Amino acid sequence: MMKSTTNYLRFNIFHRFSHFLIIISFFGLVLTGIPLAFRGYDWARWLYELFGGYPTAGFIHRICALITFFAAFLHFIFLFYNIAVKKRKGYFWGPDSLLIQPRDLFDIFKDIKWFLGFSKRPNFDKWIYWEKFEYLSLMWGTLVMAVTGLILWFPVQFTKVIPPSVAAIVDLPSIALIIHRYEAILAAGFIFTIHFFHTHLLPEKMPVDESMFTGRITEPEFKHERLNQFNRLEKEQGLENMKVAPPSLFASFLTRLFAVPVLIIGLVVTGLMLSAILVWAI
Numbered sequence: 193m194m195k196s197t198t199n200y201l202r203f204n205i206f207h208r209f210s211h212f213l214i215i216i217s218f219f220g221l222v223l224t225g226i227p228l229a230f231r232g233y234d235w236a237r238w239l240y241e242l243f244g245g246y247p248t249a250g251f252i253h254r255i256c257a258l259i260t261f262f263a264a265f266l267h268f269i270f271l272f273y274n275i276a277v278k279k280r281k282g283y284f285w286g287p288d289s290l291l292i293q294p295r296d297l298f299d300i301f302k303d304i305k306w307f308l309g310f311s312k313r314p315n316f317d318k319w320i321y322w323e324k325f326e327y328l329s330l331m332w333g334t335l336v337m338a339v340t341g342l343i344l345w346f347p348v349q350f351t352k353v354i355p356p357s358v359a360a361i362v363d364l365p366s367i368a369l370i371i372h373r374y375e376a377i378l379a380a381g382f383i384f385t386i387h388f389f390h391t392h393l394l395p396e397k398m399p400v401d402e403s404m405f406t407g408r409i410t411e412p413e414f415k416h417e418r419l420n421q422f423n424r425l426e427k428e429q430g431l432e433n434m435k436v437a438p439p440s441l442f443a444s445f446l447t448r449l450f451a452v453p454v455l456i457i458g459l460v461v462t463g464l465m466l467s468a469i470l471v472w473a474i
């Protein structure tokens with residue numbers, strides 16, 4: 193990465209801290225949950241024992257779930273403060289919004305045309321359509337995992353909430369277990385492949401895209417990835433406020449020291465899950 197060029201702040205300390213909480217808690221949940229879903233395999237039993245086995249691994253799983261809830265709580269406080277208290281615009285509509293806009297649908301078509309070699313690479317704004325899909329799937333996935341996970345955590349209490357006539361025929365904890373298990377495999381598989389590959393494992397980013405850790409992107413990166421936002425901010429004279437010093441060598445080193453093993457662990461877990469699923473399928 194070019195360090196001598198102008199750098200801009202893309203993610204502030206709050207967003208970086210929230211993302212860090214998500215990484216730590218998600219990895220903890222995967223490493224203590226996935227072994228249960230694949231309990232028939234030696235690697236899964238080894239991984240479960242690595243985290244203390246029963247009941248310690250289950251305890252770690254619950255602590256990580258609480259960290260996820262805390263990160264979600266921070267996110268909604270942030271949204272509430274900005275939208276309802278500060279009356280800031282642009283969260284639901286416009287180029288700064290993380291929600292899908294009509295423009296994103298055109299971007300998908302333009303991207304497909306580019307993939308097929310029919311046009312030049314499209315220019316994007318602050319959030320690219322796949323980043324928006326990831327954000328929405330994180331929201332949705334966390335809700336599903338939280339509800340089903342809480343049912344597994346407190347099965348008796350949740351069963352009491354539904355009418356006894358329904359509870360007699362619907363085994364709520366068993367349904368929650370099936371949803372929790374398969375959504376977990378889907379979520380881990382998605383994050384460790386799609387998210388990892390188009391964020392960190394692109395040839396120009398290998399081995400890690402540092403922006404979510406140092407908060408910074410260089411001007412060439414900014415123009416290459418989000419030219420529309422760059423041009424928009426240049427016109428509105430908003431670029432000056434975003435200029436920051438380049439990340440220190442130490443910050444880049446720490447980022448790699450943390451992120452590279454995390455990426456490798458994710459890819460190895462995906463490989464193990466895939467091999468087990470292939471065995472089931474055959």
Ligand code: HEM
Nearest residue numbers: 221222225226228229250257337338341342344345373376
């Ligand atoms: C966010 C809130 C979550 C809560 C409250 C939660 C809670 C639980 C609970 C109580 C169990 C039962 C196993 C035990 O007692 O240790 C469990 C199992 C499991 N969890 Fe979670 N969990 C959450 C999120 C996740 C996430 C994000 C993943 C992975 C992406 C995950 C993966 C699993 C798996 C694979 C199992 C084993 C299911 C089976 O037995 O096949 N969990 N979870």
